[in-house]
Amino acid sequence: MLKIEHLTKRYGDVVAVDDLDFEVTPGVVTGFLGPNGSGKSTTMRIILGLDRPTKGRATIDGRVYAELRHPLREVGALLEAKAVHPGRSARNHLLAMAASNNIPSSRVDEVLEFTGIASVATKRVATYSLGMNQRLGIAAALLGDPQILLFDEPVNGLDPEGIKWIRDFFRTLAKEGRTVFVSSHLMSEMALSADQIIVIGRGRFIAQGSVDELTADVAGSVLVRSSDQERLAAIVRSRQGTVHDRDDRALSVGGLTSDEVGEAAFAAGITLYELTPQRASLEEVFMGLTADAVQYASASTEVPRGA
Amino acid sequence: MARDVTLASASRAEWIKFRSVRSTVLGFITTILLTLGISALITSVIRGHWTTMDPLSRLTFDPVSTSLGGTLFAQFAVGVIGALFITSEYSSGSIRTTLAAVPQRLRVVAAKALVLTVSMFIVAEVLSFVTFLMGQAIFAGVVPTASLATGAVLRSVILAGVYLTLLTLLGFALGLILRQSAACITVFTSLLLVVPIIVFLLPQSWQDAFSKYEPSALGRAMMSTTPPSQMFTAGTATVILVIYVAVAAIVGSILFLRRDA
Numbered sequence: 001m002l003k004i005e006h007l008t009k010r011y012g013d014v015v016a017v018d019d020l021d022f023e024v025t026p027g028v029v030t031g032f033l034g035p036n037g038s039g040k041s042t043t044m045r046i047i048l049g050l051d052r053p054t055k056g057r058a059t060i061d062g063r064v065y066a067e068l069r070h071p072l073r074e075v076g077a078l079l080e081a082k083a084v085h086p087g088r089s090a091r092n093h094l095l096a097m098a099a100s101n102n103i104p105s106s107r108v109d110e111v112l113e114f115t116g117i118a119s120v121a122t123k124r125v126a127t128y129s130l131g132m133n134q135r136l137g138i139a140a141a142l143l144g145d146p147q148i149l150l151f152d153e154p155v156n157g158l159d160p161e162g163i164k165w166i167r168d169f170f171r172t173l174a175k176e177g178r179t180v181f182v183s184s185h186l187m188s189e190m191a192l193s194a195d196q197i198i199v200i201g202r203g204r205f206i207a208q209g210s211v212d213e214l215t216a217d218v219a220g221s222v223l224v225r226s227s228d229q230e231r232l233a234a235i236v237r238s239r240q241g242t243v244h245d246r247d248d249r250a251l252s253v254g255g256l257t258s259d260e261v262g263e264a265a266f267a268a269g270i271t272l273y274e275l276t277p278q279r280a281s282l283e284e285v286f287m288g289l290t291a292d293a294v295q296y297a298s299a300s301t302e303v304p305r306g307a
Numbered sequence: 308m309a310r311d312v313t314l315a316s317a318s319r320a321e322w323i324k325f326r327s328v329r330s331t332v333l334g335f336i337t338t339i340l341l342t343l344g345i346s347a348l349i350t351s352v353i354r355g356h357w358t359t360m361d362p363l364s365r366l367t368f369d370p371v372s373t374s375l376g377g378t379l380f381a382q383f384a385v386g387v388i389g390a391l392f393i394t395s396e397y398s399s400g401s402i403r404t405t406l407a408a409v410p411q412r413l414r415v416v417a418a419k420a421l422v423l424t425v426s427m428f429i430v431a432e433v434l435s436f437v438t439f440l441m442g443q444a445i446f447a448g449v450v451p452t453a454s455l456a457t458g459a460v461l462r463s464v465i466l467a468g469v470y471l472t473l474l475t476l477l478g479f480a481l482g483l484i485l486r487q488s489a490a491c492i493t494v495f496t497s498l499l500l501v502v503p504i505i506v507f508l509l510p511q512s513w514q515d516a517f518s519k520y521e522p523s524a525l526g527r528a529m530m531s532t533t534p535p536s537q538m539f540t541a542g543t544a545t546v547i548l549v550i551y552v553a554v555a556a557i558v559g560s561i562l563f564l565r566r567d568a
Contacts, residue, residue: 049410050403051567066410069311075407083403085328085395092327093404100320100408101312140404 001025002047002148002179006056009042009203016042018203019056024181026147029170031194032183035290039203040183041080044152048077060148072101076141080152080183082133083140086126090117090136093125094143103144111139130157138166148179155189167193187286201290214285221278222253222261227271235264250274317409317418324405325392325422334388338381338471339434345377346438350445357450370453371460372531374442375435375467379523382474385431386495389423389478394488406568416483416560420476427475432468439464459532466529466541474522476552483559499523522548 002024009017017039024030034040045051047058049065057064060075068074084093094108112118115135120128125136134157141149151170155163170193174180184190190197191211199206199214207214221244226232229251233243241261242254253261258277265272325331353373357365396402409415436455443452453460478495485491499522506518518524519538528534528544539547 045403045567048403048407050406052565068410071312071410072408077407079400079403081400081403083400083407085324085399085401087328087330087395088324088401089327092323093401096320096323096327097404097408099323100316102316 001061002181003059003062004043004047004056005059007043007046007053007058008055009039009046009051010054016203017046017053020200020203020205021056022198022205022208024179024198025196026179027174027177028195029174029180029182029193031190031197032181032200033187033190033194033197033286034183034185034200034206036185038185038201038290040185040200041152042203043200044077044079044150044183047150048075048079070101070103070144072097072103072144072146074144074146075148075150076144076146077150078134078137078141078152078154080156084125084133084136087124089122089124090128090139091121093136094140097140097143101144107143107145111142114142115139131159131162134158134162138169147177149173149181151180151182153183153185155184155186163189187283191283199286199289206289215279222256222258223250223274223276223278224253224261224265224272225250225274226265227273231268232265232270235268236261239264252278312409312411312414314414314417314421317411317414318421320405320408321415321418321422322426325426328395330391330395331388334384334391335430337384338388338430341381341384342377342434342438343441345380346374346442347377347445349376350374350442350450354445354449368451369531369533370443370446370451371439371463372527374439374446374453375464375530377438378435378467378471378530379526381434381471382499382523382526383496385427385471385475386478386481386499387492388427389475389480390482390491390495391488392419392423392479393482394486394491397486398488402568412564413560416556416563420479420556423475423479424472428468428472431471432465434471435464435467438467453532457532462541463530463532466545469545470526470529470548473548473552474526477522477555480552480555480559483563484555520547522551 004020004022007017007020008015020039020043032040032043042051043058046053047065060068065071065075091108091112094111095105098105098108109118112121115138117132117135117139120132125133128136134154138154141151154166158166170180170182174195182194194211196208196210197214198208223246224232229249233251236243236251236253236256239256239260241256244252244254246252258275262272262275350373396405405415406412409418439455446452455461455464478491481491481495485494503518503521503523506514506521509517515537519528524538525544525548528538529541529548531541534540534544538544
């Protein structure tokens with residue numbers, strides 16, 4: 001069990017993590033979702049004892065990281081920033097890690113095989129592609145066969161096949177009863193790979209729940225196509241609903257349920273061709289939740305032109 | 308139950324890391340080539356000019372420290388070896404892997420220092436003896452030579468290796484403090500080369516008071532059988548250099564403990 005207890009981290013005046021408090025349970029994949037700069041990596045570094053928290057603490061089965069007897073056998077981590085000397089081979093990198101935690105060197109070959117980089121294991125890491133580096137990071141995380149695994153932005157640099165592989169891999173690890181904690185700024189990725197999601201923004205806790213729970217909290221819209229769109233729109237507005245025209249001649253109705261829209265149309269003698277309740281996507285929920293919390297928001301998508 | 312993460316396991320890990328990068332191998336090759344090459348050059352030149360040298364120079368000639376002259380050039384290479392052992396961890400980000408594997412930071416410092424000390428001491432001692440013997444062989448027949456059978460000579464040759472080992476550790480300690488390779492090598496080189504120039508510009512009485520404290524002056528004192536009167540004795544020089552290294556290492560360790568990785 002991984003517990004984050006009232007964790008706060010300040011770098012000078014900047015508050016990177018602000019009183020985070022949550023638990024990550026074993027047996028499921030827990031997503032750690034937030035915009036870039038929201039404090040995900042800082043939280044991960046504090047869990048590993050790399051950064052010192054200003055307040056609060058992160059514990060692994062009740063102990064802080066420095067108290068673990070063989071840290072690599074209890075917690076495995078793939079850090080976003082590269083953490084390998086480019087001049088060293090993957091095999092030597094892993095052998096050194098193994099030696100420090102009294103892990104047999106046969107385990108190094110196992111994880112190299114498992115991650116598919118055994119054939120390049122004696123080459124200098126500097127020659128590796130981004131995807132190979134990620135695989136080495138995963139091999140390093142698995143080295144001590146730990147019960148708790150942290151992955152900071154693991155899909156960065158992976159090709160579609162690798163992304164599919166890593167999703168299945170997370171599920172397998174969770175099914176084995178391990179704690180799997182995966183950070184990402186990509187909500188679509190989290191929707192596919194995580195069972196539980198913790199959303200943070202600007203270092204603060206925003207929401208926690210399954211994808212279904214998070215999306216259920218946000219009212220969806222209703223997609224309507226009918227014989228008389230203009231009259232239907234007027235009726236919806238008269239009942240305090242909102243209407244957005246869509247490109248495909250359909251209306252997107254907010255504030256009313258599909259039942260209410262259907263009854264209103266029936267009462268007015270309008271024929272409905274389509275009436276579809278639209279669930280809020282995790283993406284919309286995420287944008288709604290973190291709208292105030294994006295550190296570097298862009299004003300528009302228009303590229304500024306020179307004079 | 309398996310053993311804990313001990314100093315021994317941390318040192319094994321650091322040894323694998325130390326020997327598995329090119330910079331270490333290149334650093335040692337540079338150290339060996341500089342020491343042997345410069346020493347061979349110096350001793351050969353002296354042999355060639357011996358008969359035309361003035362009598363006073365011949366009278367005060369020290370065949371021991373002269374034959375070990377290359378050591379004072381190799382000191383830059385060994386400083387870089389020591390500095391890179393920690394600064395490359397910061398530049399590559401591998402310090403995070405290191406500290407995740409061994410969260411007891413003082414144990415990491417101790418393991419690295421141990422690996423550096425043992426490997427450099429062995430290489431530097433062998434190198435000092437080889438360099439000394441090579442120099443005496445070049446001098447033989449023309450220039451007076453020294454023998455390892457003399458206690459003071461043996462001490463000088465051993466201390467030449469100790470000097471290189473201590474400078475490796477000084478580079479390492481500076482690396483702990485500064486964390487950046489370029490900054491570290493600049494400061495290290497300045498300590499050895501620029502400080503003596505500044506001291507040289509001071510009034511004579513100040514020069515006499517300060518110059519003997521310069522690391523390279525301490526090195527010369529350690530390597531000579533009979534240090535000149537304005538220098539420390541070999542023993543005192545060794546102690547002072549050890550104090551320099553210890554102070555730098557303590558400051559570096561405190562910073563290493565406190566800072567975020």
